[in-house]
Amino acid sequence: MDFKSLLKKEFVSLDGAMGTMLQARGLKTGEAPELLNIEKPEILTEIHREYIEAGADIIYANTFGANRYKLEGSGHSVEEIIGAGIKNAGKACEGTEALVALDLGPIGQLLEPTGSLTFEEAYDIYKEEVLAGKDCDIIVLETMTDLYELKAAVLAAKENSDKPVICTMTFEENMRTFTGCCISSMALVLQGLGVDAVGVNCSLGPRELYPVVEELCRWSNIPVAVKPNAGLPDPVTNAYNITAREFAELMEKLVPLGVKLFGGCCGTTPEFIKETNRALKGKKYVGIAHKIPAACCTPAKTVIIDRPRIIGERINPTGKKRFKEALLADDIDYILGQAIEQVKGGADILDVNVGLPGIDEKKMMIKAVKAIQGVADVPLQLDSTIPEVLEGALRVYNGKAVVNSVNGEEKSLQTVLPLVKKYGAAVVGLCLDENGIPKTAEGRFNIAKKILDRAVAIGIRKEDVYIDCLTLTVSAEQEAARETLNALERVKKELGLKTVLGVSNISFGLPDRVKINSNFLAMALTKGLDLPIINPNTESMAAAVRAYNVLMGYDLNSAEYIAAYGQSGSVSADTAVNIQKGDMDLAYALENGLKGEGARITAELLKTADPMAIINDILIPALDKTGSEFEKGKIFLPQLILTASVAQSCFEVIKNHYAQKGEKSVSKGKIILATVKGDIHDIGKNIVRVLLENYGYEVIDLGKDVDYMTVVNCAIENNVHLIGLSALMTTTLVSMEKTIRLLHEHNADCKIMVGGAVLTPEYAAQIGADFYARDAKESCDIAKKVFEEFYPN
Amino acid sequence: MSGTLEIKSINRREAFRYMGYKGGEINQGILDLTDQCEEALLKTVKPRMVYRVFDIMNVEKGVEVKTTPLIFKGKDIKAHLENCRKAILMCVTLSAETDKLIRSLEAESMEKAFITDTLASAAVEQACERAEEIIKEQVGEYNYTWRFSPGYGDFPLDVQRDFLKVTDAAKRIGLNITDSLILIPRKSVTAVMGISEEAIPPKRRGCICCNMRDRCEYRKGGNHCGF
16 A cells, blocks of 8 residues: 555545653653653554554654754664654554554754754754655654745655655644744645645644634645644643544534545544544545635745736846945845835835846855845745756745746756746746747747746646746837737737736836836736736836726725825835925934935935035934933933934935945944854844944844854954954853854954843953943944054054 | 733833833834834734643752653742642743744834834733733632743753743744743743742742843843832
């Protein structure tokens, strides 16, 4: 028997709880049950046996927590524990047709950016488990709450084994997992990755899970598995509250939803499995006949392409000097700023392109994708012409991405489409090939059809192919706009595909471009454009899409339109209110936290004034004034940060000014900031960064949980003379001490300042720091001192 | 038992205290921002709690939690659980979405991130209060001690890992811990409440059991907030 043949049965029976059975045999709360695989193998075989006798077709080996992290200090290796677990289960199956599942649960450490485990480390941990369990029949990944961790596990399973994979996640009554993952996203991502069954387990009883299962079945075109708890537990006895009979009755009610695999989780026993099998007898599997819509997603948000959705175009260095400068300087915060701004402007999806000569595009792409998905909850469109870059990004992307792009060239079809298939993405197909862009709509339509056929041939869903009929510059070829629109209309109508179009190209070379752009966009929308790639922060562009959605009846009751324009008439209105623009100067904007005004006035001043004069005569004195008021206790920290933020927006304008003129920005000195290894509290360090940048220092922010040698190497390579280290826990002060020691051992020519809640001046001195910074303001004073006294130019 | 907790509004006074506010007029801009941040935070947080009741026993090193591998070490927890034969181990978290919100705000606006961070610190305290009420309703009318958390006094922080295992906090409410013993989601609390046979004299809680004790502006200045 194998899994495929097993699926021919009406229903597949999974086993029930292991922990519950072990606790009934005396396992203490909080003890690692996996050690029993070696200490008391006969108990495990006996429990498995009971489940097989109750009718289970698949039994889960006792390997749930047998990972390197959880077994640390147990005296046993992953290989030993998992090997023994599979063996015990195999023994119970002897003489029966039951299959053995390698059962893998969460690692027990949260992944970045919430935790500190990297995606790559998670992959390695699961890979080790998968290899150790090579003798299983099936791999089960269960009780997962983080879709990202689950993706690492699925990749580890599929790349290191050819066994079928069943994935079940744990949902709460709000239809989400603890990390906020929603059901549709789970289904889209896992089916994309090619798992064999998808489902839910644990957390709730079968009654409470009904709506969760209902939603999951709607989004699944592969078999659905359900393993609920025996109701809810009692806090004192920890006993669950429903009987085997009630459980079975409730499980039976899940049949019409389309569930194929039935089992139990916490609190269930062989009796529950037996009763469930009895209740299912004679019932018919209702099968899967669902049409899953075109969609892409993050774990928390599914974007269905059932109406025009905006793809933000601004994360792209083409023609943007300031963006190029940011990429060269590895300034990820600039990119994050662009991401957040576009989401606020109404982007549903963000295009991410970081291709620039002179940078390692793959490395930068991975870094950018990880950073953006940590802060912005919109799906990403991964944009590169290099397959290795696309693969790197697809691998670490948390959700279902869009790949931009494949085209009709043989080489492109052969390299890009398999990546799209493997990682379960959607793909943009460009209507061009070896011979360039066809002049006619007919030519482009034919390439679109070719791309579609080739995609479907390797198993990509038709719904996941989006076609870009390509916008040409209307000032160069006036008939081209019509051809693009005609091709778009045909692709949409005749091939039934979603369409995408970069809009802004149309107006190149013409004055007042936005007028042409927004009109072309409106025309394309009426021809059936689904995914305009635009700058959502250009008012008239986002407005064209919003208005279209109202007029076509997609935006019910004009709710989204009203949300965008009902209040202020503009989504991008400054938070500044009721102030006569003419009355204000920069100092006023700084003092009152008016960011938009600060930037506007700075731009105005730059027309006549020298940037250095603005910095030295206005910005710095204003910051000094706020700083001294803060020190005196006249204002408190939020006000200081607010002023710093305004100054930051002024500096951004000045940086832009320099970039346009091709000059380098001023730097008063380089400073490294890092939250030390093991510590993930970094808001304090980030506040310090904003203030230091405002005073004109160039900050290299190494982030949080920074390895000791990363700090040392960065200091030496960049010849940095001031290093700021932050730690917020008593448990991580040792990391701070070690980092300082290593800096000294490697003779880094620098001063070190330290700060953080648990530090004291005495302790700072004791661990070898040169300065103790009580707060963000003081770190600026220290920087001034260091660069003036110790390293004057 | 695990469940969700409701918080309708956030204790501003507490949050301002965390922001280092020492009196005087608060700029209208900050008050407006605080309104915005509170609204967004309340929409985001999904406070949850899990607790279990265990029999406890005094042993030489501290207090043993029966049927588990846990022993609470230190004289402070021992004193806290004096006359108690049962203890409630509770965990409260504001949810991973809260961390995500703050992280996202850091990329957008540092002042909003900071204000939201302190509002969340106040909110987790409120969630604990609410959890305590629910626990008392469910467990019944007894004499309860106040909540004592790992890290208070000489009650060691390294008890956290087993504390989470015993309460099954990762599975029940999504609460995890790093190698450096940092709770994740960040705005989370673990605590022990004793159930006493005898009436418990009201004690001033003081700095020892304040979550802000390590970064308290008052304490740094050698003062006290009066709590």
